[in-house]
Amino acid sequence: MIKDKKPLPQDIVAFIQECMAKEHSKSFLIPVLQKIQHHFGYLPAECMDQVSDMMQIPSARVTGVATFYHLFSFVPKGKNRITICMGTACFVRGSAKILQRLKELLGVEEGQTTQDGMFSLDCARCLGACALAPIVVINDKIYGNVKPDEIQKILAEYGYSPVAKN
Numbered sequence: 743m744i745k746d747k748k749p750l751p752q753d754i755v756a757f758i759q760e761c762m763a764k765e766h767s768k769s770f771l772i773p774v775l776q777k778i779q780h781h782f783g784y785l786p787a788e789c790m791d792q793v794s795d796m797m798q799i800p801s802a803r804v805t806g807v808a809t810f811y812h813l814f815s816f817v818p819k820g821k822n823r824i825t826i827c828m829g830t831a832c833f834v835r836g837s838a839k840i841l842q843r844l845k846e847l848l849g850v851e852e853g854q855t856t857q858d859g860m861f862s863l864d865c866a867r868c869l870g871a872c873a874l875a876p877i878v879v880i881n882d883k884i885y886g887n888v889k890p891d892e893i894q895k896i897l898a899e900y901g902y903s904p905v906a907k908n
């Protein structure tokens with residue numbers, strides 16, 4: 743496996759230093775991880791090592807916390823992040839078929855990114871918009887009451903071209 747060579751950006755180093763000067767400094771782990779995820783689009787392994795050292799938190803615990811929350815990723819994500827809700831309300835209203843359609847169109851499985859780096863596909867539990875079930879979220883935009891045959895048109899808003907994929 744290729745080792746990441748991404749040092750923490752200076753502003754995040756400064757943020758960690760600020761946190762470490764406060765009470766209960768270790769409770770700032772999630773905000774620190776959020777900043778790293780926001781900066782790189784994922785959590786590079788080398789950054790996790792630095793966080794562990796700077797915050798004096800065992801690396802297994804840093805990884806454990808990051809693994810627990812679905813918003814964190816250990817692999818680079820696509821330019822457009824697609825999340826499909828597989829919570830109960832969405833599931834009973836057909837999210838499995840939407841997921842299947844997304845896989846067919848993009849040629850990737852859950853947790854993967856298309857080769858051109860344009861789209862990544864992830865599933866989540868309830869995203870808190872059950873009244874709109876089934877929902878698909880692309881970046882920060884929520885699509886509600888989605889039907890499988892609408893997916894291609896939605897993806898086209900983000901530059902998807904079926905010719906380029908097939």
Ligand code: FES
Pocket residue numbers: 827828829830831832833867868869870871872873875876877
């Ligand atoms: S189950 Fe999908 S938003 Fe709640």
